[in-house]
Amino acid sequence: MSAPRSGVPFDLAAPNERPYFDRFGDGLVVVLPGRRPGREGWGRGGPPHGGAWIHIGADGKARAFIGKVEVGQGTRTALSLLVSEELRLPLDAVELTMGDTDVCPWDMGTFGSRSMPDAGEHLRTTGAAARAVLLEIAASRLEAAVPDLDYQDGRVWVKGTESSRSLGYGELVRGLRRVEVVPSSTHPVPPTEWTRAGRPTVNLGALETVTGARKYASDLRLPGLLHGRLLFPPSYGATLVSVDLSRVRSMRGVVSVHDGDLVAVAAPDPLTAAAALRAVRAKWRTTDQPAEGEIVSYLRRHPAEGEEFWDVIHHSVGNVAAALSSAPVTLNATYSTAYIAHVPMETHAALASWEGDRLTIWLGSQTPFPARDGLAEALGLTPSNVHVIIPPIGAGFGGKHAETLALGAARLAKASGRPVRIVYTREEEFTQTHFRPMAVVDIRSGAKENGELVAWQFQILNAGSAAARTPYRAPAQKVDNQPAESPLPQGPYRALAAVANNFARESHMDELASRCGIDPVGYRLRHLEDDRLSAVLRAVADRAGWADRGSPPGSMGPGRGRGIAVGMEKGGRVATFAEVEVPANRRLSVVRIVTGFECGAIVHPSGLRSQVEGGTIMALGGALFEAIHFDRGRVLNPRLSQYRVPRFRDTPPIEVVLLDRRDLPSQGGGEAPLMAVAPAIANAIYDATGVRLRALPLVPNGTVPESDREGALRSPSKGPPSQARALRRPRGTSRA
Amino acid sequence: MNGVAHPISLDRDRSLLYVLREELGLTGAKYGCGEGECGACKVLLEGLAVRACAIPVSEALGRSIVTIEGLAQGGRLHPVQQAFLELCPFQCGFCTPGMIMAGASLLSQNPNPTEEEVRTAMDGNICRCGGYLRVVEAILRAAQGTLRPEARSR
Numbered sequence: 001m002s003a004p005r006s007g008v009p010f011d012l013a014a015p016n017e018r019p020y021f022d023r024f025g026d027g028l029v030v031v032l033p034g035r036r037p038g039r040e041g042w043g044r045g046g047p048p049h050g051g052a053w054i055h056i057g058a059d060g061k062a063r064a065f066i067g068k069v070e071v072g073q074g075t076r077t078a079l080s081l082l083v084s085e086e087l088r089l090p091l092d093a094v095e096l097t098m099g100d101t102d103v104c105p106w107d108m109g110t111f112g113s114r115s116m117p118d119a120g121e122h123l124r125t126t127g128a129a130a131r132a133v134l135l136e137i138a139a140s141r142l143e144a145a146v147p148d149l150d151y152q153d154g155r156v157w158v159k160g161t162e163s164s165r166s167l168g169y170g171e172l173v174r175g176l177r178r179v180e181v182v183p184s185s186t187h188p189v190p191p192t193e194w195t196r197a198g199r200p201t202v203n204l205g206a207l208e209t210v211t212g213a214r215k216y217a218s219d220l221r222l223p224g225l226l227h228g229r230l231l232f233p234p235s236y237g238a239t240l241v242s243v244d245l246s247r248v249r250s251m252r253g254v255v256s257v258h259d260g261d262l263v264a265v266a267a268p269d270p271l272t273a274a275a276a277l278r279a280v281r282a283k284w285r286t287t288d289q290p291a292e293g294e295i296v297s298y299l300r301r302h303p304a305e306g307e308e309f310w311d312v313i314h315h316s317v318g319n320v321a322a323a324l325s326s327a328p329v330t331l332n333a334t335y336s337t338a339y340i341a342h343v344p345m346e347t348h349a350a351l352a353s354w355e356g357d358r359l360t361i362w363l364g365s366q367t368p369f370p371a372r373d374g375l376a377e378a379l380g381l382t383p384s385n386v387h388v389i390i391p392p393i394g395a396g397f398g399g400k401h402a403e404t405l406a407l408g409a410a411r412l413a414k415a416s417g418r419p420v421r422i423v424y425t426r427e428e429e430f431t432q433t434h435f436r437p438m439a440v441v442d443i444r445s446g447a448k449e450n451g452e453l454v455a456w457q458f459q460i461l462n463a464g465s466a467a468a469r470t471p472y473r474a475p476a477q478k479v480d481n482q483p484a485e486s487p488l489p490q491g492p493y494r495a496l497a498a499v500a501n502n503f504a505r506e507s508h509m510d511e512l513a514s515r516c517g518i519d520p521v522g523y524r525l526r527h528l529e530d531d532r533l534s535a536v537l538r539a540v541a542d543r544a545g546w547a548d549r550g551s552p553p554g555s556m557g558p559g560r561g562r563g564i565a566v567g568m569e570k571g572g573r574v575a576t577f578a579e580v581e582v583p584a585n586r587r588l589s590v591v592r593i594v595t596g597f598e599c600g601a602i603v604h605p606s607g608l609r610s611q612v613e614g615g616t617i618m619a620l621g622g623a624l625f626e627a628i629h630f631d632r633g634r635v636l637n638p639r640l641s642q643y644r645v646p647r648f649r650d651t652p653p654i655e656v657v658l659l660d661r662r663d664l665p666s667q668g669g670g671e672a673p674l675m676a677v678a679p680a681i682a683n684a685i686y687d688a689t690g691v692r693l694r695a696l697p698l699v700p701n702g703t704v705p706e707s708d709r710e711g712a713l714r715s716p717s718k719g720p721p722s723q724a725r726a727l728r729r730p731r732g733t734s735r736a
Numbered sequence: 737m738n739g740v741a742h743p744i745s746l747d748r749d750r751s752l753l754y755v756l757r758e759e760l761g762l763t764g765a766k767y768g769c770g771e772g773e774c775g776a777c778k779v780l781l782e783g784l785a786v787r788a789c790a791i792p793v794s795e796a797l798g799r800s801i802v803t804i805e806g807l808a809q810g811g812r813l814h815p816v817q818q819a820f821l822e823l824c825p826f827q828c829g830f831c832t833p834g835m836i837m838a839g840a841s842l843l844s845q846n847p848n849p850t851e852e853e854v855r856t857a858m859d860g861n862i863c864r865c866g867g868y869l870r871v872v873e874a875i876l877r878a879a880q881g882t883l884r885p886e887a888r889s890r
Contacts, residue, residue, distance in 0.1 A: 071828060072827035072828025072865050073827065202824055206824055210820045210832060211764075211807075211813070212764020212804030212805045213805075216830060219757075219763035270754070271748060271750060271754070344828070344830075345774065345830040345864050345865075346766070346768075346830045347767070347768075392828075392829070394828050395827070395830065395865055426771075610824070610865075611827070613869060614827055614865045617866030618865075639773070640862070646866070647859050648854075648871075649855055649859050651866075651869060653869075
């Protein structure tokens with residue numbers, strides 16, 4: 001760990017007032033300023049967001065800085081490849097600093113699949129501008145015109161004179177202290193001409209990973225380190241009435257803090273810290289919270305305002321009520337998904353250290369800049385006095401935000417005068433972070449006799465607005481999300497609401513196709529309005545050997561079924577094919593998956609393949625068996641022995657089909673690949689058995705029920721039968 | 737421990753993982769669950785992979801332990817490490833040390849496992865990023881000795 005330095009963070013100073021050269025040595029700096037967010041969209045009203053800057057030093061290396069962080073998505077490698085491409089530098093001559101709040105551009109956070117479309121584009125543009133300045137300097141030194149120059153691997157020469165007179169980037173910038181802002185006329189290398197990006201590459205840092213040398217936030221130590229623990233409420237919504245720290249204060253070497261709701265202890269070793277936490281006497285006032293079996297009716301009875309960008313969608317075209325009432329075929333069905341947990345392999349971790357009144361904190365977080373600003377506010381400091389550093393993180397999936405923990409570590413460190421590290425236990429990770437929201441989706445659809453969709457009403461409860469809009473043509477549409485007061489903490493999760501909304505929609509499209517006796521692939525292609533999505537669906541159907549058969553379920557042979565689903569979100573297009581086996585004992589096996597994905601030009605092919613394959617496996621868990629069980633604000637299965645995640649033996653053969661569209665801008669690949677897995681499997685189960693399962697997880701105990709009475713909406717585990725009946729819609733349709 | 741003897745006090749009950757990480761500074765073995773479910777803490781005890789979080793340190797006294805930090809020999813990566821380096825079957829990489837130790841243990845017992853044997857042997861290791869298929873491929877590749885020879889000398 002390098003020693004923290006003081007000074008004004010670069011994002012808080014104007015581009016030409018930052019001490020680049022004192023910090024990184026003489027050279028050339030090219031800056032793309034952040035952009036003030038528009039009146040709509042994430043971050044509105046906030047500071048300028050994003051941007052990048054690149055320093056070319058006398059050593060010939062390119063040091064690039066962005067506000068995004070690497071949480072395992074492979075963006076460190078992908079983004080470095082883009083810099084390497086623009087400057088034609090070897091990958092090891094590019095050093096990328098991510099999310100360090102002292103030296104990186106302000107960024108809202110690493111979520112929403114924005115690393116490639118935002119940071120990627122910013123680095124391409126900045127790299128291209130740096131290249132232009134380097135070539136301009138070289139042209140002057142070599143007394144040639146820029147078009148007469150050639151360059152490769154950090155050296156520039158006049159075409160035809162390579163061996164005799166070439167200059168390295170380091171030579172070009174030696175003694176220079178030049179800052180340039182990226183001009184608007186800058187043109188990055190078009191993906192069709194890439195020679196470095198878009199090719200197979202070993203992940204940066206792979207050697208450290210395989211030798212155990214890679215230090216994650218939870219591995220970091222400083223001299224004199226204390227280990228901290230936070231006191232947490234026994235159930236969601238409980239508030240602290242009183243706390244007695246007298247027993248803790250008598251323990252040798254133990255430090256405690258009590259400030260409002262924050263009660264924390266720290267000790268020289270984790271065992272003593274755990275004992276100190278047990279010695280805290282606290283009284284809590286619990287609030288009334290629902291049991292798991294009441295959850296659906298509870299959510300329906302507790303509407304909430306919701307947050308603009310996660311929740312709000314009101315989309316309406318034509319007159320849905322009229323279209324439904326005149327449609328010859330109508331179908332009503334309700335779908336649901338359970339609360340599920342992120343379960344990153346590394347739990348939340350923070351290490352805090354003070355130097356005078358300046359705090360440095362190493363944090364496993366996807367949102368370093370909001371963490372810095374939040375910590376500064378909570379601690380009464382200026383943002384300049386808080387430095388957040390993001391070390392390697394053992395995954396996030398939308399769940400690593402870490403401010404509670406960071407504040408606790410900072411307060412303990414201040415109180416003790418020593419560095420303090422807090423690492424959540426697995427149980428704390430389950431109970432003190434947040435879950436993917438429980439969701440209920442009510443769909444009413446109408447079609448002509450020939451299957452043509454005429455009406456689409458999509459009413460979401462609590463999922464969120466991601467992927468709420470349908471990619472299918474329907475002349476009358478109404479799509480709304482009603483946020484609810486959740487009786488468990490809920491928030492961002494990889495793919496957000498796209499999984500719930502797409503599960504509902506893609507299951508329903510299958511039900512409609514089946515109802516009208518039309519092949520599910522053909523039925524989708526007939527209604528899809530997006531050619532890119534159609535292309536992905538065709539590619540997956542081809543790979544899977546799907547041929548339009550128009551034949552009834554069960555035609556794959558007894559107990560065998562196949563299903564397909566598509567999805568479009570965050571610029572990515574996905575199609576997933578699943579084949580399942582349901583033998584006489586009803587135990588479900590997923591025997592094959594094909595996932596096709598397209599997200600524009602592919603920058604880091606093996607990294608993207610990992611994301612698609614890994615996303616498919618993560619989605620399998622939520623599709624088949626993952627569910628948080630709870631009772632009145634208490635999580636009942638907060639351990640890995642009680643909360644099942646996919647393992648080796650749960651993983652079927654997965655074929656990944658990547659469509660590389662060099663003519664289109666690169667989009668993120670971390671989220672959209674999850675969204676079609678559950679409906680593809682549900683559709684395959686229907687194909688195999690005639691049973692339509694409309695609730696995730698589909699098979700919590702591993703077996704497919706004999707009829708969809710059981711498979712119809714149930715609350716995540718065992719809702720009272722009366723409620724299940726009230727909410728269940730009959731399979732199939734009512735004919736008007 | 738990786739060929740070096742370390743005196744350990746036995747005045748308090750604690751796991752082997754606790755001693756490795758908090759007392760010996762060997763952080764390659766990770767804390768993932770604390771109940772032997774995820775395999776992130778695996779080390780070799782007398783050559784076989786064990787879950788260090790579930791073993792009292794007293795049980796490890798006087799026995800040979802190899803952690804991920806000690807797996808490479810004489811500057812040469814273990815074949816499983818080499819295969820992981822080449823195939824990158826990891827994303828966040830947090831589970832990787834435990835995976836490699838489990839893979840190394842398997843190959844020491846069964847130098848030529850089938851794919852099914854690899855999946856069964858590795859089932860106690862969780863990768864939440866979903867790298868399973870490539871981990872299987874990496875371990876099979878290590879077993880088959882089809883690694884790039886020039887890359888072995890790291």
